[in-house]
Amino acid sequence: MWVVTRVWVLAMLAGCATTSAWEREFLARPEMSLDEDPDEAALKQHYLGTREGAVGGSGGGGGGCGCN
Amino acid sequence: MRLQLTCLEAAASPSDPTSRERRQAPEPSQLTRAPTRLPPRRACVLLAFANAWLAATPAVAQEWSAGADLLVYTDTDAVQVVSPQAHVRRTLDDDGGMISARFTVDVVTAASVDVVTHATPSFRETRYELGLSASKAFGAHLPSMSYRYSHEPDYVSHGGQLGWRSRLGTPDSVLSLGYWLTHDLVLRHGTSRNAFSETAFTHDASISFAQTLSDRSLLRFGYGLVVQTGYLEKPYRHVPLFTSESVAAARADGTRLDRSSFDEYRESLRPPEEVPDLRIRHALSVRGLHHLPDVRTTLRLDYRFYFDDWGLLAHTIEPAVRTRIREAWDLTIFARVHRQDSASFWRRVYQIDEAGTVPSLRSVDRDLSAYTTLTAGGRFGWESTSVSLYVDLSVAHTRYDSFLYRDRLTALIARVGGRFFR
Structure with a gap:
């Protein structure tokens, strides 16, 4: 829990700074997208949903190129 | 396209340059002919909705x-x-x-x-x-x-x-x-x-x-x-059911209840699964x-x-x-x-x-x-x-x-x- 709290606080502090467009070279790479390909992810979530008793926690948005 | 534009005069975003250019494109003569070929009202509304959606899109990334x-x-x-x-x-x-x-x-x-x-x-x-x-x-x-x-x-x-x-x-x-x-x-x-x-x-x-x-x-x-x-x-x-006696009997036989042995010791009653609603x-x-x-x-x-x-x-x-x-x-x-x-x-x-x-x-x-x-x-x-x-x-x-x-x-x-x- 202490580690999670630290990570959260760091994230909040980092949120005070803005990443400029010219600093997003690496963030714009496909592998830095927080969301996977939605169709590929749907297939993966479908079989995980049939194998695991836990659900949720996937999906969201943000990151990457700075778009939604 | 002219047909849609006629339908969409009011629907397209006025602030969007793409839609503005499109609306300016037809000749006056074309616009006057269009009403004679109007589709039924419902189709017109659907076309208006679809075109308004697409017309409001920036032209930068339209990709299939x-x-x-x-x-x-x-x-x-x-x-x-x-x-x-x-x-x-x-x-x-x-x-x-x-x-x-x-x-x-x-x-x-x-x-x-x-x-x-x-x-x-x-x-x-x-x-x-x-x-x-x-x-x-x-x-x-x-x-x-x-x-x-x-x-x-x-x-x-x-x-x-x-x-x-x-x-x-x-x-x-x-x-x-x-x-x-x-x-x-x-x-x-x-x-x-x-x-x-x-x-x-x-x-x-x-x-x-x-x-x-x-x-x-x-x-x-x-x-x-x-x-x-x-x-x-x-x-x-x-769900297979057992009694304390049948479980004890399996233990006495040296049998671990599992897929291959459970049928031998279970009760005949086998009710359906029941979980909270x-x-x-x-x-x-x-x-x-x-x-x-x-x-x-x-x-x-x-x-x-x-x-x-x-x-x-x-x-x-x-x-x-x-x-x-x-x-x-x-x-x-x-x-x-x-x-x-x-x-x-x-x-x-x-x-x-x-x-x-x-x-x-x-x-x-x-x-x-x-x-x-x-x-x-x-x-x-x-x-x-x-x-x-x-x-x-x-x-x-x-x-x-x-x-x-x-x-x-x-x-x-x-x-x-x-x-x-x-």
């Missing part, structure tokens, strides 16, 4: 993509699943706006322990799923909606979703909200709808917050709340990404903490390393560890007490038992400006702590797919 995927699953419990899917997508803007459609087929062939313990050799079933999605950016905001329809002979499901995603001041902070409502109709093969028909509702709400930490690090936190009501059992599952499920998740430009590698770490009011508690952690072998080729190595404790009413062996009372809650659904699953795999991807392809292979090994029918399960999962962009 089509693709197909195939999932093949096989495990040591004699279950095989083949799932092909096809999808098409049109990007509307650079901020996540798009419309998409997806069609999936599941062909399941099973002679699993769930099936053969009911004296049925095997079954084959086909499920069809259709998914439609649309989203459209309005400045820093991205509303979205989806619809999903799933059909199999004994199960029909409809689901609708509304979502909202907003940049909070800068692109570095993004808040996402989502809500799914799903209605399921559960039937039983070989039984008329009048004799057996049950329903279930699922409310699935989620919130997540993504934050850019630096020019190469990202973090996202999420929370999901799922509330399920109605019929949450499986209509084919029946309400389930409230919580999931807290975090995803982190960090890019290492010197080695062209991205590190990803996912963690999920799950708990529900049935007493089930789970931890899932999934680290991954994705490296770019060449500009067009990339390789991802990943692992997944899932550990869960059982639901509070889970028993490896359900016993009738001395008064003959059958446990009111009972299940043989192994997803409610305690187990650990270790998954390891790799994904190989290739992409050009117009095509991308991938192959994903993984092996999952599960060890059950207290499942009557099985102690271990190993599964092979293969996925292949391709995307074509235009």
Whole structure:
């Protein structure tokens, strides 16, 4: 829990700074997208949903190129 | 096109230069002729809506993509699943706006322990799923909606979703909200709808917050709340019952009650599975990404903490390393560890007490038992400006702590797919 709290606080502090467009070279790479390909992810979530008793926690948005 | 423009005089965004140019393009003579060819009013309204949607889109990223995927699953419990899917997508803007459609087929062939313990050799079933999605950016905001329809002979499901995603001041902070409502109709093969028909509702709400930490690090936190009501059992599952005497007899015989021996000691009564009609499920998740430009590698770490009011508690952690072998080729190595404790009413062996009372809650659904699953795999991807392809292979090994029918399960999962962009 202490580690999670630290990570959260760091994230909040980092949120005070803005990443400029010219600093997003690496963030714009496909592998830095927080969301996977939605169709590929749907297939993966479908079989995980049939194998695991836990659900949720996937999906969201943000990151990457700075778009939604 | 002239026809649509006539319909859309009032609907198109006046501030959008693309639509303004289009509206200026027709000659006056063309506009005067158009009303004589107007379609019925309803079609005109639909055209107006569609064109307004597209006309309001910036002209920067209008792109079509089509693709197909195939999932093949096989495990040591004699279950095989083949799932092909096809999808098409049109990007509307650079901020996540798009419309998409997806069609999936599941062909399941099973002679699993769930099936053969009911004296049925095997079954084959086909499920069809259709998914439609649309989203459209309005400045820093991205509303979205989806619809999903799933059909199999004994199960029909409809689901609708509304979502909202907003940049909070800068692109570095993004808040996402989502809500799914799903209605399921559960039937039983070989039984008329009048004799057996049950329903279930699922409310699935989620919130997540993504934050850019630096020019190469990202973090996202999420929370999901799922509330399920109605019929949450499986209509084919029946639970073997034992008495303290039969359990003692098995012990005296030196026999461990398991898949091969339970039938010999169980009572003749075999009631259907019974679980609560309400389930409230919580999931807290975090995803982190960090890019290492010197080695062209991205590190990803996912963690999920799950708990529900049935007493089930789970931890899932999934680290991954994705490296770019060449500009067009990339390789991802990943692992997944899932550990869960059982639901509070889970028993490896359900016993009738001395008064003959059958446990009111009972299940043989192994997803409610305690187990650990270790998954390891790799994904190989290739992409050009117009095509991308991938192959994903993984092996999952599960060890059950207290499942009557099985102690271990190993599964092979293969996925292949391709995307074509235009």
